[in-house]
Amino acid sequence: MNRTHNMIDYEKTYQEFKLQVPEYFNFAGDVIDKWAQDTDKLAMLWIDDNGNQVQKTFAEISDSSRKLANVLTAQGVKQGDVVLVILPRNIEWWEILTACIRMGAVISPGTTQLTAKDIKFRADKADAACIITNNDIAAKFDEIADECPGIKTKIVITEPRDEWLFYTQELENASGRFETAKTKSSDSCIVYFTSGTTGYPKMAVHTHTSYPIGHITTGKFWLDLQSDDLHWNISDTGWAKAAWSSYFGTWNCGAALFIHHSDKFDPVKILEILSKYPITTLCAAPTIYRILILQDISKYKFPSIRHCVAAGEPLNPEIIEEWKKATGCTIYDGYGQTETVLLCGSFPCIETRFGSMGRPAPGIELHVIDGDGNILPSNTEGDIAVRVKPNRPAGLFKEYWKEPDRTASVYHGNWYLTGDRAYVDEDGYFWFVGRSDDVILTSGYRIGPFEVESALIEHPAVAESAVVSSPDKTRGQVVKAFIVLAPGFTASDQLVKELQNHVKKVTAPYKYPRKIEFADALPKTISGKIRRIELRNSEWGK
Template identity: 60%
Template sequence: MANMKNYEETYQNFKLEVPEYFNWATDEFDRWGKDPDKLGLWVVDDFGNETKLTFAELTKLSCKLANVFRANNIQEGDKIITILGKIPSFWVTMLASLRSGVVVSPGTGQLTAKDIQYRFDASGAVAIIVDEEMAAKVDAVAADCPTLKTKIVVGKRDGWLSFDDEISRADGNFEATKTKADDNAILYFTSGTTGMPKMTVHTHASYGIGHRITGKFWLDLTENDVHWNLSDTGWAKAAWSSFFGPWNCGATIFAHDSTGKFDGKRILEMLSDYPITTLCGPPTAYRVFVQDDLSKYNFKSLRHCVAAGEPLNPEVINVWKEATGTTIYDGYGQTETVLLVANFPCNEVKVGSMGKTSPGFYVAMIDEDGKEVPAGQEGDIAVRIKPERPVGLFKEYYNEPERTAATVRGDWYVTGDRGIRDEDGYVWFVGRADDLILSSGYRIGPFEVESALIEHDAVAESAVVASPDEVRGEIVKAFVILAPGYEGTPELVKELQNFVKNLTAPYKYPREIEFVESLPKTVSGKIRRIELRDMEKEKKLNQNK
């Protein structure tokens, strides 16, 4: 039985209470450790080696690391950067930071030395915790990071403290810092499609309490679940679905510590081999899964699946349901928020829609004057923040008051995404406000065209952008990665164009198609359409000279 049984009733009555003082590690996490055998974390590597840690063991390890922080003068309010893969030390570091009032800034292993330096410059962090591979990148720029005082490595390296050695020597008792609910807790650098990354500040309450909505209502978790989120530990999605969401509900977090590239077959095998009950993955993962012969696998434990990052294509949802018996429930939110809109298990799914507004929020489509637009009309997706700011929204962009202010329009926080709400209250994603294509007076969202293309057997992935055109202003251009066994011929271009014309309004079909080997993406896996747009502008400019 789902955690939410009646959406309307829950939506009307739901309210998150926020106390003045709140420390998620002690007030939420530690209570699950009262049962000394309750499994909190289960990590499996590429060779089948397993690490299992109970909630009680994680509490003790994080108390030890908090004492290591104190011993090295890393104080409440100080900022530390952590770049660790799906290894237990990542979870221990997150817990120790919250416990001690240290502000933690997670990053992905795809960061370069230059990226790391930028993060130190922007945040003023005093310490970093990384693995041996990342430590070399840190050392390459450490001399240019004046605030960096303490370097901790998981492994061994000259000039660095050893994570395991320090923990083994540390005391396992630690009196947690008495943090206020609105004290800074986490800094996430957004992977945005434009400009330099912004530092999104979340408090102990905004993510710690706010993600109760994410874990209970969307991930549908209980303390009996084993939950697997495929996201990299460096993105905010890991806070959603690999940390706060599951552990708010007492679920066991499962993780695959893989050093290689994304391997859809391996993930499907693990879903068959391990008792994973709930799965969270990006749309690109599910698109890879459905290209396999899913009848070869046994999804005996799997009961609930979700996807986030961008809306999922109907074709993929249907194939996955046929094979596993589970519907993929879309969810929508940002680094700056918890879950804002979702398909919840108790609601009928309208395939292609992101679902309905999360309990605790009022989400609407608004116009340029901050007024709600009627059902069926496109607008900016926005969250009402007055008279009361909902729990689960970020506090600010760190040290950037102008950028923070730019997200507010009247009584609303504006997400920067465009959408339509239908008569039944379902929200349909149109695209990023800056990704919209304006062609002959039509406003075309790239996602609808990409959704149509992906339904063709020849298309593995695509990105759709505006390309300048003298007659139409802009035309729809598609960059297509072909599925194995297909060749990018003029005949296939024609076939794909006609295919899209038949699935969507004819004016939306891609007038140009370019076959490519790869697409530019942010570190969190989102397609950087801005790069493709800029490339098109440059190309058309040169053609017209």
Template identity: 65%
Template sequence: MQFKPNMEDYEKTYAEFKLEVPEYFNFTRDVFDKWAADPDKLALWWVDDGGNEKKFTFRELSLRSKKLANVLKKHGIKRGDRVFLLLPRIPEWWESMLALLRIGAVVMPGTSQLTAKDIKYRFDASEGVAIITDVDNAPKVEEVKDECSTLRLMIVVGEREGWISYEEEVSSASEDFETENTRSDEPAILYFTSGTTGYPKMTVHTHASYPIGHIITGKFWLDLKPDDLHWNLSDTGWAKAAWSSFFGPWNMGAAIFAHHSTGKFDAGKTLELLEKYPITTLCGPPTAYRVFVLEDLTKYNFKALRHCVAAGEPLNPEVIEVWKKATGITIRDGYGQTETVCLVGSFPCLEVKPGSMGKPSPGFYVSVIDDEGNEVPPGQEGDIAVRIKPERPVGLFKEYWKDPERTAATIRGDWYVTGDRAIKDEDGYFWFVGRADDVIISSGYRIGPFEVESALVEHPAVAESAVVASPDEVRGEIVKAFVILAPGYEPSEELVKELQDHVKKVTAPYKYPREIEFVDSLPKTVSGKIRRVELRERERKKKLAQKETAASKQ
């Protein structure tokens, strides 16, 4: 069966598309509750590793979220209050997101990987007044609650002494609730996003711009329709969940598939679920697809699957090719940040250039600029930037809360500067180079880590790689590669030489990794992005120690 994409003519859609923002907007009332008018329409299909399974209609979640909204109001949570939401992929996460938006509170999603110290920092920085969490994370909160001066309400999913029981309170609450008539420019979501230095920034999104902006994400990039079942592999604690597990799908009336697992990511189990359930669209980090292609994909038949996307980091052309050969589906890249909705995408109507992020999203003028804020010619590297004057586009964050200097630092003339580097080609396609901080400068050459990583992963011995700058007295920096080997391969000096020669052939010879270290794992964020900053710092300390040892022997 042939599916017509929501965007059939890129140039026409890009030229004509515009989002309108009303003066007052609340996503739960103005979008979610309208889908709930159909009492049978599926909103969420949840499964876990124990074989438990639950389905929720829009109507059921609407009523459950109204009950929770009444609970929160009863306990003194009001419009504008910051509330920490620390839940894994369980139905209560979706209910809580809806309820908090419904009452006009500012929701602060967090990942279960946060430590007690991280939790304290978030409460101190945000002046948060409440937390909704589960019994697994509750002990971390208890460890620091007496040091969190603004914390006054603790709700737990499950039963725990000293906590208000989520289910007990919700089950007895009223279903009647009048959703707050929030202004479009009021804060709605606060994300803590880590940079390469310093403490996490508090990224503020408003009630209208972010949810409405994710129409672009849901309609054009995810290509969702009301009868789709969409699975996003990301954790609930990062902005990709808002993109692809909340606003994006529900803007389009699509149902969300969720899998709650307490263990590590299991590629085989994930592929089994993809085959078993009628999942039509899949969104995952590149790291997931990289391990998928190491499996025997001929064992699976994804009967319902029609559309796959990846975001977080660019996806290697080799992986796209293997997945397409096995499934017939091209993985389409998308680019954006915690601060934005989907800015650039390989939309279904576009020809895919493997390795490219695609073209700018309708609603955004995105380009590559130099240090003075001028657009650079095709083929020249520069900073990825979004034009914000004369009109700020819908879907861009409001500010870094309580940090005007950091907010101002993102502006260069008429542009919002993302902090990422890219090249735009003659056809308007964007090619990711790396974070501005990740670019390696060796003997005067600028080298983007992604190009070297892509070259390495094309070799059959390489399952995954991360490339960073390593200090070097002669060249300033050299290219250092950390490599996870594919099954059946063992580390050796011969393999190091083979990989170096391979990179020289695939890309420019000066870009080859002068050092290769074989590792079992790579440090990653919860969203699956490789933490190159950690590897760089490790290299810096290692080289400094070597230098000091050498000096002491002289």
């Protein structure tokens, strides 16, 4: 598909682009219903592993959401109440989000990997009034239901369950007339439990106005979507990437979503889908691209795909090169957080610098600052920060709910601190160094784990790597790498030496891992990010 990208001149767009956040805005009423005026307009093409295929129009999503809003209202769920939504990629997930937004309820999405204990923690901490899930999760919830007296309404999808309302039956009996709530700029819309590097998850709250409107930038400039696109985001519904790329970002642009509902990750199936369906744009974590290029990718043709992006963790240059060889598409990196929309990215109209995070997103004043809040000169490492005064940008979260001290801790003067470290080159490109608490200090050097991980991943034996500090009598601490081997490779002392020499060649010799440990798997957060904190704590005996 040859056509003009949404951003043609980065400098001009960055200077001129402004998002207006009105006092009142409702994504269901102002966006979904707008696209639904064309009753044939496709919102979603959904498939599963059993050969089922369903198409949903915006009009159908709009209609189902009104019915569900009536069901929830009849059950006593009110504007401002929290609804736990724990589902895989069922069509109902999109109907539920739209219904909650329409009535002004607060959505709290969760992944299906949550345990009964996790669900109880969330229900308690968020004062949830309602849970909507499937039978598997409902069984987990029933174990702890007595300990969650706040949850008055329980709805299950797919098949009926004792003492639960059955979604399909309730919608069949509900009216399709519902007056969309007047949601204002201070009203909470969505609350994410976000796992930090330490402690229990915190609740990051976004509002009805700033967050959906902030994702105009995500969809228009980074995903490069137009209203005739079919966009596939390979992401769990339980974390913020789904809001970015499977809901607000895509539907702001009127593009249709491609959804593959599956309970397993199968790289061959992903490649088959990309070659069979008219998917034009793709979003996936770097780990997914990494696994895809390990397959026999030359067997496949990708006739429709025109634009690919990655987010969730830093992107390694060699993945971009291999993917481009196979598909003809550059992968454009994007950077942001659960607490934000897109902050920084590679865009089609700027030179791609492999390994860089790209440049600040339009509407975001992003800098690297020192501990006193001063903007640092180029090529000087510091904290990645968003300017929030005098003008707060669209898309930034409202607060860590019920934790004012924690909220205050991420602000410094005129800045919101992301907790990540980077440097900016002479041309304004950002280069990721690592989490503020992941930087390794050894023999007077500061080493960002990402650089070492990037070097390791270029070696054919390495499928995944995580790099942390490890105690050392002489140097205080040294670099240690945990490595998951690619298929066909076996751990050995010889391989350790080979990998160490490889890192010395690819990056500065002082950065090589003096210790290497082979592992079957690496600890990850629910959203798929490697939990270096666990590995680091085990090294330091914490």
